[in-house]
Amino acid sequence: MDNLPVWLRDGENGFDRRLMEDLAAAGYRCYTINRLPGRTVPKAIPIVLDWLEHLEERIPGPETRHRELIRGGLIWRLNDPAARGNQRAIDLVIIQIRRQQPPLPSPFSDGAGQVLARIALPRHFDQILELFGELADDNSAKFFLTEYFGKVKTTQSRDVVLPYLDRWADVVIPTLIKMNAANVRHLIEPHLKDSWPRTRKYARRAMERLT
Structure with missing residues (x-):
């Protein structure tokens, strides 16, 4: 993966060489997070969580389209059976949904609601209920999060x-x-x-x- 396509530039449009190398070290050869192959990538989940947890440290400064694309890709990659019931993953997605400066835009807000609805289990009811009550009705994450309550x-x-x-x-x-x-x-x-x-x-x- 040393010879990158000419259209890829490190630090632009959702491509970060460090993330690519982290994924490659776990056995996943892809340029960007949204190109991870397969429905489930268990060995990538710890990498996704680590990057989501430290995203502002690794890409400092105000939110840019580049960081936004990586953020959205990381969140959506947690839509994985390997992340189901993972408390750290659930906590991190909730943090992303609660973001205010700036708020998570659509379609990433939509995706975050879907991901949380799918990976949270019945035992997380109180946590999901609290978040659901906080969100405005026009927040697209809330719409998709509604699906979660069918589990309880x-x-x-x-x-x-x-x-x-x-x-x-x-x-x-x-x-x-x-x-x-x-x-x-x-x-x-x-x-x-x-x-x-x-x-x-x-x-x-x-x-x-x-x-």
Whole structure:
């Protein structure tokens, strides 16, 4: 990997030679984090966590497009079965979602919500609930994080997502189905006539499966 393509410049557009070399040392030969092969890369997870934890130290100064691309790539790479239940990974993604200076932009905010919803386990409920309550409703991470509550089959979990049923039906209804929520059929029924086919499909499925 000594002969880099001419379009790659160290410190620009999400390419950092140090990160490339760290990944190569673990057996993953790729130029950038978003080019890691395969659905799961267990040996890369510690590298991803280390870089995400120390990103501002390794690329100091104000947020640039370059650092933003690396940040987003690191977060999304944690969408990996090898990171599921990893407390350090969960804590770091929460820190990224809570960023304010500057806030995590879309689509990286979207990705962070999806990643956290997938790697957090039922035992992380209190931690996810606290974050969910902090986030504004227009924060895209919150929309995607809604999916997490389907893993927790309790009345409390159901009551967290129900207020968003009419606003985010296409994610809330599948979440209610996953948790086998009780006493919600009458709330879902109006969505059988929703203008969006996908929402109607989920509503029909809910009416078939929920009691």
